Amino acid sequence: MDIIVCVKWVPDTSEADLAIAGGAKDIKKDDLDHDINDWDRFAVEEAVQIKEKVGGKVTVVSVAPEDAEEMLRESLARGADEAFHLWDDAFEGSDGYAVATILAKFIKDRPFDLILTGTLADDDCSGQVGGMLAAMLGVPNAVLVSSIEFLDRKVKFKKELEGGLYEAVEMDLPAQLSVATGLNEPRFVSIRAVRKVASAEIPVIDCGELGLDESQVGPQGSKIQVEEVAMPPEGEGAEIIGGGAEEAAGRLAEILKEKGGIG
Amino acid sequence: MTLLEPADVPIAGIPAYIVALIILTLALCFFAFVMYRRIDLLRRGMPDPRFSDIGERIKLALVYGFGQYRQPRYLGAGVLHILLFAGFMILSLRSLTLIGLGFSPDFHLPLLTGSAAFAYEVLKDYVVLMVLAVCIICIVRRAVFTPARYDHPGGKGHGSEAYVILGLVSALMITDMVFDGSALKQNGAQGHALFFPAASIGALFMPEKGSQALNYLHIGGYWAHILVFFGLLNFLPISKHFHVITAIPNVFFSNLNKGAIKPVECGVDDWMELPECGVGHFERFTWKHILDFYSCADCGRCSDNCPATTVGRTLSPKMISIKARDFAYEHYPIFGAEKDRSKIQFTGDVVTGDEIWACTTCGACEAECPILIEYIDKIVDMRRYLIDQGDVPQSLQKPMQQIKKKGNAYGGSKAKRAAWTKDLEGVEVRELKKGEAADLLFFVDSCGSFDPRIQEISKSFARILTASGSDFGILGADETDSGNEIRRLGEEGLFEQVCQKNIAAFLERDFKEIVTFDPHAFNTIRNDYPEKFPIVHASQLMARLVRNGRLSFTGDYVQGKVVTYHDPCYLGRHNGIYEDPRFVLGRIPGIRLREMERSRSRSFCCSGGGLLLWYENEQERERMGEVRVKMASEVGAEIVVTACPFCLINLEDAIKTTGNEGKMEVVDLVELVDRSLGTHARE
Incomplete structure (x- = not known):
């Protein structure tokens, strides 16, 4: 089973003070730590677990700036067999469509049975790349996928629906699946594990080597233009519920009823 | 007719000295072979430099080994053990003498002649009675009032071996009483009861003076004693009573680097290049850690004090030792080939991940073990292996x-x-x-x-x-x-x-x-x-500043409330700092300090610090912090003072979840000092 996993390098905004920058088109990212998109971590782990079960090869690829090598190396330490780093200054400012174009170009001539991505990215939450990549490569796609199994040349999996429902799906290979978080328990990648793959080569491939024209990538190759990024307006103050346990619980139940939290 | 001595009476036509020689040779050969097999496994363990600071090690052996220093922490059992240990020490001379008596009726140890011999005989006779009494008490205690710490949570134990040993020791004493009692009866010496109480009691049960039966009992008592003695010696290394032999070496070689964690592999600088990191396979334990497994007597004091065991986590330190020893004895048998170990992974199958992650490294087990068995380094070594496999709780x-x-x-x-x-x-x-x-x-x-x-x-x-x-x-x-x-x-x-x-x-x-x-x-x-x-x-530092007159306190914040001090594991047990916090507290006017039952080296961990704040254990019945808060409320504490930020967080949560909010508060010693600063100091 040859699996290609596409991963994204995203800023960690969880504990940061966010500021708007870049002419109100983006957040200020210089001071932010970056890491692999959490959804994609599950995708890499799933690929490695599949390989451990049925054999094959796992390739990790990312369209990301230089610093992201760390993420690719960590993926190798997690058990991927090879990693490719697609980067060119011209890629800066690519939207989901342009990123899918770059990835599709890279993948097109490679053998693969399965492409895994995370369903969403932690930063822009667009959820575009997986589907568009599948369309460009002419393979079927599904999102929010878990419980992946194989049967002959088919893949069987579950797909999350609204209201806690699952849909069981069967699909022909090759296919592209965008995974849900929590479909596995990602293993811990220790410093020693990363050290072991320290000398593994991670080729950096630029626009030209991919055979892409600069007009196909970056803002020029994008279909979406960001108008403005803004902080949400400050909301009304939260209500601090005082009083004893009984009183507080009563008030809480009241609010939840009022707002439709409970029936 | 005089009584014939063992060395004078052939057994089945074979001269007694030949019989004695055969028994001695067979017993020692078997013992030596078993010991060789046990030591062979130690040699296959990882290196561990334990030969430094010989002076310090001798001191440890004297204090914790021969001195039995930690035994009285459990007063009843401790006193019994001390009596038994003293009995073993004293009677060892007697045993040597008895072995010699198989070769010659006049055998005696060098220097043990004349009045010294008489004094020793008298002492020995009292000790025989004492040891017999202790054995009987121990058997009854075990059988009738079984302490909870003798349980074997999540595994099987070796409780029955205790009866074998106590039975053999009792048999040693009784055969000695028969041997000496028959001689006393024959010699007809009256009024010896004061000097030779054991022999005198033995004599009460003896047949008539001069009878053939008396002679049989004298000779039979002797050989029974010899057989029981060598039987006992050879039973030790194949049972949980190996500690009789290994305890003192175990104490001598114990860890001198208190508070520190051992390197991944001693003597290896670039541990990153090792094929296996930490302990996954049994032989990856250091030789000293395997000696620990040999030495555990299953007494359960570690688990009795382990906070993880207390709240129902699957970890029980004693079971780690027992399971490891069972694994060793099964897979590296004394006779026959080693068992295949390819289908069983020590770390993971024998000791599970749940057990390994449940430890807070509080050190209560190590502070309690009478023979200084180490647990934290082993747990950390097994974690190193799991980390290397990527097997870490989410x-x-x-x-x-x-x-x-x-x-x-x-x-x-x-x-x-x-x-x-x-x-x-x-x-x-x-x-x-x-x-x-x-x-x-x-x-x-x-x-x-x-x-x-x-x-x-x-x-x-x-x-x-x-x-x-x-x-x-x-x-x-x-x-x-x-x-x-x-x-x-x-x-x-x-x-x-x-x-x-x-x-x-x-x-x-x-x-x-x-x-x-x-x-x-x-x-x-x-x-x-x-x-x-x-x-x-x-x-x-605060104690020093108080002593130098650079800090002074008012009682405005404490206002005469009842205060108890919770010893943080990493301040107390791991670094021996018990007095400075109490000294500072004592300088706050009007403070009413009350100690909890579990304080100082017996302090009860409130569930660990640092990253352990994030750790979620699924097996525990209640939080360690909640158990600790209950202990604080038992002494009527209104303020719990601790000197560790993580204790503060754990205990503050526990006060809320146990419904003690408003009745009890927890403060860090630093906060209490800040709130009690005298006005002149503030200026």
């Missing part, structure tokens, strides 16, 4: 990743490490830049920098340092997590990174000593860091 992965990325488990940005200093009124906290100097380097650690509750302790400490006129500064953005829990969770590579960053930051600044209020940071900087820096805990 709840611990995120905080570890955060430390790797940002130098703290809270996910706060490095740049904001000193943000807590901004809203301090009238107190200036200097961020020491490279090359700058201060008397004290205040190591805040991640918790004091990022946890909003613990930031309050940081602020209090800054106020105290200012009030006492101390010249101090912090590292600010150049500070990294101390790494105490990183190391204890087994992520050695990450520990090396954080400790090297801190060491570099220390070396770039000029200070007289480091001070921290977090015992975890204190412990790892003091004991684990390869580069040594002078460091004191806040409680030590």
